Amino acid sequence: MLNLQAKGFDALATSDTVAMLCTQEQVASNVFIPEQLHNVFALIDIKTFKAKPNSYYYNALKNKPAILLVGLGPQKDVTAETLRNAASTIIQACQDKGLTQIHIVVPLLTAVPDVSRCIAEGAFLSNYNFNRYKTNNDESAPLLQKAVLVCDNPQQLSPMLKEVAVVCSNTLLCRDLVNETTEHANPVTIAKLAKKIAAQHAIQCTVYTKKDITKMKMGLLLAVSRGSIYPPYCIVMRYRGAPSKKESIAIVGKGITFDTGGINLKPTGHIETMRTDMAGAATSIYAIAAVAQMKLPINVHAVIPLAENMISHTAYKPGDVFTAYNGKTVEILSTDAEGRLILADALSFTEKTIKPNAIIDLATLTGACIVSFGEIVAAYLTNDEQLSTALTKASGATGEKIWRLPLYKEYNEEMKSDIADIVNVPAQRNAGTIMGATFLKNFVEDTPWVHIDIAGTAWYSKKRGYVPKYATGFGVRLLYRFIKDLAL
Ligand code: BES
Ligand code: ZN
Ligand code: ZN
Numbered sequence: 001m002l003n004l005q006a007k008g009f010d011a012l013a014t015s016d017t018v019a020m021l022c023t024q025e026q027v028a029s030n031v032f033i034p035e036q037l038h039n040v041f042a043l044i045d046i047k048t049f050k051a052k053p054n055s056y057y058y059n060a061l062k063n064k065p066a067i068l069l070v071g072l073g074p075q076k077d078v079t080a081e082t083l084r085n086a087a088s089t090i091i092q093a094c095q096d097k098g099l100t101q102i103h104i105v106v107p108l109l110t111a112v113p114d115v116s117r118c119i120a121e122g123a124f125l126s127n128y129n130f131n132r133y134k135t136n137n138d139e140s141a142p143l144l145q146k147a148v149l150v151c152d153n154p155q156q157l158s159p160m161l162k163e164v165a166v167v168c169s170n171t172l173l174c175r176d177l178v179n180e181t182t183e184h185a186n187p188v189t190i191a192k193l194a195k196k197i198a199a200q201h202a203i204q205c206t207v208y209t210k211k212d213i214t215k216m217k218m219g220l221l222l223a224v225s226r227g228s229i230y231p232p233y234c235i236v237m238r239y240r241g242a243p244s245k246k247e248s249i250a251i252v253g254k255g256i257t258f259d260t261g262g263i264n265l266k267p268t269g270h271i272e273t274m275r276t277d278m279a280g281a282a283t284s285i286y287a288i289a290a291v292a293q294m295k296l297p298i299n300v301h302a303v304i305p306l307a308e309n310m311i312s313h314t315a316y317k318p319g320d321v322f323t324a325y326n327g328k329t330v331e332i333l334s335t336d337a338e339g340r341l342i343l344a345d346a347l348s349f350t351e352k353t354i355k356p357n358a359i360i361d362l363a364t365l366t367g368a369c370i371v372s373f374g375e376i377v378a379a380y381l382t383n384d385e386q387l388s389t390a391l392t393k394a395s396g397a398t399g400e401k402i403w404r405l406p407l408y409k410e411y412n413e414e415m416k417s418d419i420a421d422i423v424n425v426p427a428q429r430n431a432g433t434i435m436g437a438t439f440l441k442n443f444v445e446d447t448p449w450v451h452i453d454i455a456g457t458a459w460y461s462k463k464r465g466y467v468p469k470y471a472t473g474f475g476v477r478l479l480y481r482f483i484k485d486l487a488l
Helices: 024-029 035-041 080-097 115-126 154-179 187-200 210-215 219-225 274-293 339-354 367-373 385-398 409-415 432-441 476-485
Strands: 003-007 017-022 056-059 066-071 101-105 146-150 204-208 233-240 249-253 255-259 299-309 321-323 329-331 358-363 378-382 402-404 449-453
Touching: 003 115, 003 154, 017 080, 024 066, 035 066, 056 080, 066 080, 080 101, 080 115, 115 146, 115 154, 146 154, 154 274, 154 476, 187 204, 187 233, 187 255, 187 274, 187 299, 210 219, 210 233, 219 299, 219 321, 219 339, 233 274, 233 339, 249 274, 249 339, 255 274, 255 339, 274 299, 274 358, 274 476, 299 339, 339 358, 339 432, 358 385, 358 476, 367 378, 367 432, 378 385, 378 432, 385 402, 385 449, 385 476, 409 432, 432 449
Parallel strands: 003 146, 017 066, 017 101, 101 146, 249 299, 249 358, 255 299, 358 449, 378 402
Antiparallel strands: 056 066, 204 233, 233 299, 321 329, 378 449
16 A cells, blocks of 8 residues: 655655646746756757646656656646646556655645645556456566655645545445455355454444344345355444444445346346445445545444355245244345345345435445446435535545436335235336435335435446555545534
C-alpha cells in the first residue's frame, strides 16, 4: 500500500521527481510554477505541453529534480474527480518511467475544496493491481511505494492523510476480496476473514452457522445455499464507537460468492464475472473495518448473509415456496433472483434483533441496473428523505455516483403470488431494479432504510481513471463518509 506523506518545499532534493498538476490557463501563463522550482523550469521547454486532461510531460534533468507535468484541462471544468483522475495519471507515468517514489506539488485551485485530499485519494486508489495469479511478475509494472505531497503547510495535512490511507487501503482490500476466485472467496473463507478482521479492529463478530440459520428459520438463505458444497453463514459484526448510546446504524451486504443463476442457469456471456456477486458483503466488511480503524464515535453493525447459488441435484427450484425469517411465504419464480432472498432474511433479522436507527443495504442485485445506469452510477431506493439527502451528500464528497429510483406502492401489485404471499420475480420483467427493491420492502417494517444496487458499479469492464478494470471497491468510501457524517 502507498506510503502517503506531506513535506514543505525546503525538503525537495535534486534527486526527486516532482509532479505538478496544472490547468490549461496556468500552463499558458506559467503561473503554476512555485518559486522554489523556477531554476528548474528555466532549463526546460514546456511550450508543447497543453495540459489536456490526463496528458503528461516528463523531463529528467541531471542534478535537478525531474519534472512531471499532468494536465487538468480548462480551469472551469476542474472538479474533485478531475483531480483524482489526474493523480492516477501521475501513478501511470511513474509506472511508465519505473519510479517508486514521487513528490506531488499541491496546486492552487481555489474553486475545488479538499484539493490535497482528492490528490491523495486518486494516488492511493490507482496504485493497485491484482496479480497474485501471475507467475511472471515482470508482466505488471511495480507499484509506487511513496507519494509525498509538497505544500506550505505539511503538518496540517497529516490527519487527513491518515484518514485517506485507512479508508483507501480498505477500498483496495475490498477490491482484492471481490477479485479473488471462488476457491479462496467462498462462504467458509469469508466467514473466517470477517472474524480475523474483527479481531484486528476491536469489532465483535458472531458467525451464525447453518445450524443456527435453520434454528432461526431463515428459510430463504437456506434455500439459496442448498445446491452448494459450501454451507450458508450469516455474519454479524458489531463496532461500538459510542458505548454510552443505544443508537446504531446497520449495513447489510449481499454475499453470493458465486451466482450461477441456479436451475435458471445463466448463459455464457453473463456467468463469467459472477464471483462479483459478493461485492455488497465485501464492501460492508471493509467499510465497518475503516470506521473501526478511524475510531468513529458511532455504533455500527454489519450483517452479511453468505451463500453460493449453485446448480445441482440439491438446488432449490422454480415453483418452490419457502418461509422467510419474518414469516412471509415466497414463491420462487426464478432461482436467479437469489440476492433478494438472502437479503430478505438478513434485513428482517437486522430490524427485529438489532433494532438499528437506519439500515443501508448494498447488493449487486439486478442486471437491469446496468441497463439503466451502466457502470457509472449505482441506483438507490429509500423510504426515508433524510437518508436520501445524507447519502447524496456523501456521494458528492467521494465521487461515487448514485441516482434515486422510486418505490411507489403501485409496484407492490406486481409481486403478489397466486399460491404464496409474494413471488421473488414479477411475471413481467419490467422495472427490474425497482422490483428488486419492492421485494426487499416486504422485509423492512418501519426502519429508515436505503437499498443501493451496485450491480454496475462494483465491477468495471475497463479501467476508468483511478478505478481499475474488474473489482472497483465501490461503496467503501461512500459508506464510511455517510456513517461519519450521520448525527445519530
Ligand atoms: N447477481 C445478479 C445481478 C447481476 C447481474 C449482478 C449482472 C452483476 C452483474 C442477480 O442475482 C440476478 O441474477 N438478477 C436477475 C434478476 C431477474 C431474474 C429478475 C437479473 O438481473 O437478471
Ligand atoms: Zn442471480
Ligand atoms: Zn446474484
